[in-house]
Amino acid sequence: MPFPPVEDQLAVIRRGVEKIVPEEELTAMLTRSRESGEPLRIKYGIDPTAADVHLGHSVPLRKMRQFQELGHQAVIIIGNYTAMVGDPSGRDEARTKKLSADEVEANAQFYLSQVGKVIDIDKAEVHRNGDWFGGMSFADILGLCGKVTVAQLLTRDDFSKRMQAETPIYLHECLYPLMQAWDSVEIKADIELGGTEQLYSFMLARDLQKDAGLSQQIGLMSPILVGTDGKKRMGKSLGNYIGISEDPYEMMKKFMQLSDDCMRMYYELLTDISMEEVDTLLAGHPKEAKVTLANHVISEYHDPRAADESAARWQNEIGGSALPADIPIVEIKRSDINDDGTLPAAILLKLAGLCQSSGEARRAIKQGGAKLGEDKTKIESHDQPIEVTDGLLLWVGKKRFCSLRIVES
RNA sequence: GGGGGAAUACCCGAGUGGCCAAAGGGGCCAGACUGUAAAUCUGGUGGCACAGCCUUCGCAGGUUCGAAUCCUGCUUCCCCCA
Numbered sequence: 001m002p003f004p005p006v007e008d009q010l011a012v013i014r015r016g017v018e019k020i021v022p023e024e025e026l027t028a029m030l031t032r033s034r035e036s037g038e039p040l041r042i043k044y045g046i047d048p049t050a051a052d053v054h055l056g057h058s059v060p061l062r063k064m065r066q067f068q069e070l071g072h073q074a075v076i077i078i079g080n081y082t083a084m085v086g087d088p089s090g091r092d093e094a095r096t097k098k099l100s101a102d103e104v105e106a107n108a109q110f111y112l113s114q115v116g117k118v119i120d121i122d123k124a125e126v127h128r129n130g131d132w133f134g135g136m137s138f139a140d141i142l143g144l145c146g147k148v149t150v151a152q153l154l155t156r157d158d159f160s161k162r163m164q165a166e167t168p169i170y171l172h173e174c175l176y177p178l179m180q181a182w183d184s185v186e187i188k189a190d191i192e193l194g195g196t197e198q199l200y201s202f203m204l205a206r207d208l209q210k211d212a213g214l215s216q217q218i219g220l221m222s223p224i225l226v227g228t229d230g231k232k233r234m235g236k237s238l239g240n241y242i243g244i245s246e247d248p249y250e251m252m253k254k255f256m257q258l259s260d261d262c263m264r265m266y267y268e269l270l271t272d273i274s275m276e277e278v279d280t281l282l283a284g285h286p287k288e289a290k291v292t293l294a295n296h297v298i299s300e301y302h303d304p305r306a307a308d309e310s311a312a313r314w315q316n317e318i319g320g321s322a323l324p325a326d327i328p329i330v331e332i333k334r335s336d337i338n339d340d341g342t343l344p345a346a347i348l349l350k351l352a353g354l355c356q357s358s359g360e361a362r363r364a365i366k367q368g369g370a371k372l373g374e375d376k377t378k379i380e381s382h383d384q385p386i387e388v389t390d391g392l393l394l395w396v397g398k399k400r401f402c403s404l405r406i407v408e409s
Numbered sequence: 410g411g412g413g414g415a416a417u418a419c420c421c422g423a424g425u426g427g428c429c430a431a432a433g434g435g436g437c438c439a440g441a442c443u444g445u446a447a448a449u450c451u452g453g454u455g456g457c458a459c460a461g462c463c464u465u466c467g468c469a470g471g472u473u474c475g476a477a478u479c480c481u482g483c484u485u486c487c488c489c490c491a
Contacts, residue, residue: 230447253445260446287444318445347458360438363453369439383458397439 003034003071012066016059016269018196019221021203026218029190033072042067043189043217045077045129045180046115048107053114054241055297056225056234059269060193061118063222067191074124076115077183078108081133082176114245117301125187132186133179144178147208153177156200181205189217196221225269230259244301249326251301252310255294256318260286263293271296323374323393330402332388335409342385345370352404354396364396371395 003009009030020026033040044064046057053061064074083104108128115121136144153174154160177200184192184205192202202219209216224233227240234241242254258266263286267278273296281289291311298307316322330352337343343351349361349370362382364370370379372386373393379386386392392404 257445260444263446285444286446290444290446314445344458357456358458359456360454362459364439367439367452398445 006030009070017220018223021219040072040190041075042072043075043192045079047079047083048104048111049083052243054243058118058244059222059225063193065119068120074119075187076124076126078128080104080128080130082179117244129183177201177204181208184217185209185212188214191218191220193220195224226262228254228258230262248298248302248306249310249313251298252294252314263289266293327403329405331405331407334406337388342387344383345379345386346382348386352394352402354400369397
C-alpha cells in the first residue's frame with residue numbers, strides 16, 4: 001500500500017503535537033520511508049503500574065492510530081521491567097510500593113485490552129522490555145550506565161526539582177530514562193510518542209541509538225492533557241481523570257464538570273474534528289460545546305447511541321430535576337435501628353455511607369446539605385429522628401445519594 | 410567516618426512547657442450565585458449517639474502536676490567536611 005504524500009502525512013502528524021525533536025529530520029524521514037516503501041516504526045511505551053487507561057494516555061495512543069492509518073508500524077512496549085522502577089517523570093517522590101511480577105502481568109493484559117480500543121492492536125507489535133532487560137548481566141548494566149554522566153542525569157527536570165525540594169532520588173530511578181532509551185535501541189524505533197516530559201529520555205535514546213550504529217529516532221511530544229480540574233495533569237493519583245473504560249454516563253458527568261478553558265485542548269487532542277469547526281463550536285454556548293465534545297469522545301470508546309443517551313440523561317437528571325436512574329442501594333441492618341424504627345439523622349447518614357464520620361454528617365446537616373426523600377426535604381437537626389424505611393432516599397449535597405434497604409441482622 | 414540542621418493533620422507551613430484538636434495558605438466538603446464551568450461570597454475540614462469525652466505533632470522511652478515544645482535512644486531526609 002503506497003503511503004500518502006509527505007505533506008498530507010505531516011498535516012495529520014502535526015495536529016496536537018507540541019514539540020517534534022529534531023523537527024527538521026521529520027520530513028526527510030517520511031520522504032525516505034515513502035520512497036523505499038518501508039513503514040516507520042512508531043514506539044510508545046507504557047508501564048503497567050496501574051490498571052486504568054485514561055484520556056491522558058489516549059493522546060499519544062490516538063497519534064499512534066493516526067500513524068497506523070497512514071500505513072506505519074505501531075510498536076507498543078509494555079514496561080514490565082521499568083514498572084519495577086517507576087517513572088520519575090512528573091513525580092515528586094519515588095514510587096513506594098513495589099509491584100509483583102504477577103500484578104504487573106495482570107495489569108499488562110488489562111492495559112492491552114484497553115489500548116486495543118484506541119489503536120489496531122492486531123497490527124501492532126507488542127514487546128515486554130523484560131525480554132531484553134531480564135537477560136542482561138551486571139556487566140551489561142554497567143556498560144549501559146557508562147553512557148550517561150550524573151551531571152547529565154541531574155539536568156533532567158524532575159530530578160533537579162527533587163534536588164531542590166530536598167526529596168530523595170534513588171539510584172534505581174536514575175536508571176529509568178536509560179532503560180526507556182534502551183528500549184528504543186532494541187526495537188529500532190524511528191519515532192517515539194509521549195508527553196513533553198519525556199524529552200530527556202527521548203534524546204537519550206538518540207544517543208544510545210547512535211552509539212549502537214542505528215539511525216536516530218525522532219521524539220513526538222504531545223502537550224500534557226490537564227485533568228477535569230482544569231489545572232493539573234490528568235492522572236489516576238490526582239483523581240482528575242476520565243478512564244476510557246468508564247461507563248458512558250460517568251464520562252458524561254465528568255465532561256460536564258470540566259473547566260471551559262480546557263475545551264479547546266480536549267477537542268484538539270481527543271477528537272478529529274477540524275480546528276475551524278472547533279472554533280465555531282467554541283463560539284457558541286460553552287455548555288453545548290461541552291456536550292458535543294463529550295459526545296464525540298464517548299462515541300469513540302462506546303458508541304454514538306450510548307453517547308446520546310448519556311447526554312439526554314444528564315439533561316434530565318442534572319440539568320432538570322428528574323431522579324437519578326442509578327441510585328445506589330445501601331443495606332441497613334435491622335439491628336442497628338432503634339426499637340422505635342428510627343435513627344438520629346447524623347447516625348443514619350454515617351451508616352448509609354454518605355458521610356465518613358458522624359462529625360461530617362453533623363456538618364452536612366448544619367449547612368443544609370442533607371436531604372431526605374424524593375422531594376428532598378431538608379434535614380434540620382443532627383439528632384432529628386428519621387424513620388428508617390425500605391427505599392428511603394438520602395442526599396448529601398448534589399452528588400452523594402442512596403436508597404436504603406433494611407436487612408435482617 | 411566527622412559535624413550541623415530537619416521531621417507538625419490530605420499537602421505546604423506557623424507553633425519551642427499550660428491560653429493547642431494545634432495559626433495561615435492550598436486542596437477538599439457543604440451552602441449562595443450559575444451552565445453540577447470559571448470567578449466570587451459564606452461556613453466547614455481528627456474521632457465519638459458530641460455543651461462532654463477520646464486519640465493525634467517521625468518512632469520508642471523518660472523528666473514534669475502538665476509535653477508538639479525539655480532529655481535519651483532509634484529511623485528517615487537535607488547540608489557541610491572527608
